[in-house]
Amino acid sequence: MVSPPKEAPAMAEKITPRGTDYSKWYQDVVKNAGLAENSDVHGCMVIKPHGYAIWEKMQQALDRMFKATGHVNAYFPLFIPKRFLEKEAEHVEGFAKECAVVTHSRLIAGPDGKGLIPDPAAKLGEELIIRPTSETIIWNTYRNWIQSWRDLPILINQWANVVRWEMRTRLFLRTAEFLWQEGHTAHANQAEAEEEAKKILEVYRTFAEDWMAMPVLTGPKSDGQKFPGAIYTLCIEAMMQDKKALQAGTSHFLGQNFAKAFDVTFQSREGKLEHAWATSWGVSTRLIGGLIMTHSDDQGLVLPPRLAPIHVAIVPIYRKEEEKTAVIEACHKLAAGIRGIAPDPWLHYEPISVKVDDREQYQPGYKFNEWEVKGVPIRVELGPKDLAQNACVLARRDVPGKEGKIMGVPLASAPERIAAILKEMQTGLMEKARSFRDANLKTVDSYDDFKAQIDSPGGFFLAHWDGTRETEDRIKNETAATIRCIPSHLPAEPGKCMVTGQPSKQRVVFALSY
RNA sequence: CGGGGUGUAGCUCAGCUUGGUAGAGCGCCAGCUUUGGGAGCUGGAAGUCGCAGGUUCGAAUCCUGUCGCCCCGACCA
Structure with missing residues (x-):
């Protein structure tokens, strides 16, 4: 008679293995590493000391890089008058669905003496939106700052919180409130603004790769995926361990859209009145989610040394x-x-x-x-x-x-x-992540091949696309995959769209994404 | 906003069908023994059972209403 096996220690398996349930694994890592937890406020997380310490390391490194490229920090209001948001058509359309609105300035006791209600007498004359992003308030301000070409460029960054009222949230990856930095620059001409957008993309790429040890693809978004109000959006896109894509940072060339909407003009060297050219760019606490999903294992969090609060x-x-x-x-x-x-x-x-x-x-x-x-x-x-x-x-x-x-x-x-x-680990983690990404970066030429592989084994798929919104939408509806970016590291190789057979200028990256 | 689920100790949950003085594990506190991969024993503190009504001698349990939260769908960094 053999005695029954001892019960496994109750504490042993706190983290669900990645292979069992990737999403549960992610939550377990965040929780057990003490990075963050859900708060009692819908969609909002509490970033705990260890998680915040990682964010501080990220801030430090990024802030240095912004300063080194001539940027300065400033701070703009959390509240944005509704009429500001209404000024740029695409911008309104993009953000209207997820705005938190402030309507009153005072609370009074409820009618039955219990609880508090907004005081009807203190209804705001003009409703305020809690910023989902700050282009409008900032360009409204720049109008007063910009008169001459000598006032340009303005190269400002702000570290702030923003609110986008999301239905479904996940710690770090998507929460109603999150922390980020948003750069907002104004320039005297198009070339300089476009140069700025590219420069920042390069800052983001460097940060992602050299600090986070997270390899990224870079390039423009398709029109369907760009920022509301931008002419085009450049992005860094990373592959997580479940082979899904994570948009890790964006840099937008805004053209003169916001300058026109907010009437920001300056007198050029030649004495002509011109609208200023704009960029905006941001990375958020979402990067922490990317960091987790790039390196961590079934034992918990793995941090690249350059971002580890404790080495x-x-x-x-x-x-x-x-x-x-x-x-x-x-x-x-x-x-x-x-x-x-x-x-x-x-x-x-x-x-x-x-x-x-x-x-x-x-x-x-x-x-x-x-x-x-x-x-x-x-x-x-x-x-x-x-x-x-x-x-x-x-x-x-x-x-x-x-x-x-x-x-x-x-x-x-x-x-x-x-x-x-420590140095060895930093490069080791980067190499490991890069070879994983490269091993799962595939080229496909037929839509059938694509559909057969997109869910499993998954990965990033380089495919030809005819450049139309219709085809992009069709692929999204049929496979849930989206165009992550139009990769700038690849030579433009013409071909035929995998769906319609129409001419394509170059391959784009399709993937399932967060 | 549509579909499903769930509210009991700090956390995870049992108890509810069949009403009768509130339970477990983890965590916490105290003491002793331990300490090279999540320690053991003993003792202890801790809950107006989401809220409001109702039925009943008696409600965590039955009925009605209400609120919160979670999961799944349409949107997104």
Whole structure:
């Protein structure tokens, strides 16, 4: 008679494997890594400290890049008078469906003495919209700032929250309120504005690849997918691990649309009155969703070192008091050594971020798992056995399980070793993501082939398209796939539309998307 | 806004069919033992059962109304 098997530890499997249910996996990672949670407010999330710390790292890197390209930060109002939004036809049409509207300025007790109701006497003369984006308020303001060609260009960015009243939301990927940056620039001529839109796209591409280790395709959107009010929209588009596309950033050439709508004119060098040329561009907290879905595994979050709020977690191991004293001391000494590594431009000359996990209420095993699920790139284990030989154990987050452990690393050389591994991880993650993306980037020539593959195995499909909205809509209706971008890295190779057989100037990227 | 589901402890849920003093696991608090991959034992705190009516001697349970939330569809960074 064999005794019944012990029950699996109740805590063991907190994260649904990707293969079982990708969407559940995503939610589990966000929750278990402590990045964010749903709030009691419909569609709005609470970004928790660990998630917000990642956003702060993103902000820092992006902000530096914006400043380096001549931009400055400013802040415009959260509320936008309804009449502003009405001024640009396409813009209204695009955003009207998802606007939060402020109608009153005061609450009073309800008629039965219970609760509060908007005071009818305090109804606003003009209703205010909570910004879904700020083009209108900003161009209304620029009208006063721009008179002469000497006032141009205006290169402004703002870090802000916006509200788009979404029906269905997912943490980071789509929430009613989200955080982002929005750049709004004004230029004296078309060429300069178009140059700006391209320049920012390149900033986004660099950030995505060099910081997030997330490879992206770049290029214009189809007219059907462009920003409401833009002449054209450039985008960076990334492939998630389930092979779906994520629009990760957009840069719009707005032409003179907003200048005309808001009557923003300037006198040129030649003395003529002209409308200003505009761009706008943004990336949002959605990037955190992209970061998660690019690198993380069934154990939890995996962070590229350049965006990790904590690079190294040191876990002391001990039994007796004497051991504890010696081990903790060694941990802090090692931490100081790691922080003392020569500043590297790679981390903006900031020290490597180290945390000595000296919490007494948790055992080492618990801590190992916690740092793992939170995506800390390197974990150091330091106990009496290690101390006896002046060494420690390093565990790499990008190599799961025991294989990621490096035993017997001398304490004296550990800091240098850690610094080297961090760099290695950053490029390793990028290479891994790129080869995954490339392996799932396919060329198709027949619509039947396309339909057979779009759901499974899935991926990005390079196909010829006749350039019409009708065909784009038909493909969307029949397969749910959309044109993600018209890739600029490919030579324009003419062909025939996979659906209609009409002439096509070049292949475009189709995929299912978030 | 259409279809489905669900509200009971901080969290996940049982109890409801057949009405009779509120339950479990996790978490939390205290103590002891533990500590190299999510510790164990003992004790403890914690819920006007979404809200409002009704039926009844008695309602988490039955009836009516109401509100919130979740999932699925049309829109989107």
